[in-house]
Amino acid sequence: MLQDQAYHLRRLSNTLKPGKEKHSRVVTIASGKGGVGKSNFTLNFALSLMEFGQKVVVIDLDIGMANLDILMGAAPKANLMDMIRERKSIWSVLEKGPLGLEYLAGGSGFHSLFQMTGEERDYFFEELGKLHGYADVILIDTGAGLTIEAQRCHLAADDIILITTPEPTSMADAYSVVKILHSQKKSLSFHLLVNRVSHQREGMEAAGKFKMAVQSFLNKELKIFGAMPDDSHVTKSVLKQVPFYLEYPRSPASAMLKKLAERFVNGIPDQQESGGIKGFIRSLSKLLH
Template sequence: MNDQAQSLRNLVQSQNETQTRTTKVITVTSGKGGVGKSNFTLNFALTLQTKGYKVLVFDADIGLANIDVLMGISPKFNLYHLLKREKTIWEIIHKGYHDLEFIAGGSGFTDLLRLTEQELDYFAEQVGQLNGHVDFIIFDTGAGLSKETLKFILAAQETIVVTTPEPTSITDAYAIIKMVHNMDYKVPFRLVINRVTDDKEGQYTADKISLVARKFLQIEIPTLGYVPDDSFVSKAVKRQIPFTIAFPNSNASRSIKELADHFIKGQNITEVETQVSGVKGFLSKMIKLLK
């Protein structure tokens, strides 16, 4: 009897949390491939999860979706099965380390561009159910500015641009910011400089992009943080275990934790603002962009 009462209390508490939780939609992108974007996304999401936030990662990297590979998981279903109405949104959600929820994209995001209005409505209805289910939905997009990636950047509440100190990476990262800005969309960008030799190099790289954006675009691009070039990261990738779990005391892991703390401190959006621009706002923008 006591067990039943406790189960009922847990159910009511879970429902209350879903009703009161606000959801923020974030896009993670990069100007070019090979900068460690997906690895950052996964470990960033896991770190937020360990800090008490509920996170869902949407793998939107068309053709190169690898969030599941980084965790050594083979998901049975992905977005494609949702769009074909073979599965519901809840049936394509899988769980990884620390119960991190993720949705595999596969070829599904390419199909998004060819949906009929009726199919778009179904997609919106299904994804809309995630509103309040998690604190953050993080879309890991493809590298570069494809049509699909652009839509996620424009629809999300915030975009994190991952780059490295390499000149080509810096140039391509700025190109994304410039192109979106020139479309007259006010997208809040934040920088993550990956694979730095030290904080000085990270600061120098971030300043390069920020100064140019300020001079030619008249916008501020704040820096979220730097992640060092760490041999433990590649070791973790080979083991198919996120580096923050395989090597929690590594330099890269410590940097991700500091970066996550910085990110959390910047979350001061009110509940009303989030309801307007959260999942519902994301879907509204996305559908307009897809039509």
């Protein structure tokens, strides 16, 4: 209850500051294959963005898989599904992770988020909409593969960070993701991240080839976000259930993540160009009808 009030007050003070309206840019994390490092990236990237002064909220839409919780060794008291079923306010179910990172745990109960009744869906959108002006960036982690649910989220987002490893199978699946999404909406903003590379050069070459293929076969411009090293600190931190960015801040993976966060923050376009959480909800509800 107290926590609920604190959130309300903070939100109020946010909305009261003139000219301090936040972008609430919605960024989804996508991949073809599972196990390419999406959840680890989401969590640690969020922490790095926070270091650059960004207010971040992470939403775990990998319903049924308590991925992000496990990665930070947390046991959330409430989750997205509790929010919807028990009509809880979003402020009461937002959990605090390391560094005060705010996240909404996925929970389980529905096979899909889109099996909700119309009433539940309206409630979900209403609560999600409250994040407007509250966060600078809303990062949405999705499950493995391009489920209908994930597709809709990507189609509604401001940016899609597409993660692949340099393996040809992973690259081929990532290409399919671009192809499928692009066939449904031409204006999507893809940022390619090649994860687990042995050398930067290898990663950037693979990214360059991917970009060329997308350009020539789909006539689509895709941005190269970067390449993350294959780093044993990531695996070690997964075993310890602590984010590698905090446990091993000087590891190669953390150093690269910091560069990526800086690149991302500097590249955030003007507010006008971002649909934000309101635009996300508008697009998502259109896709559901």
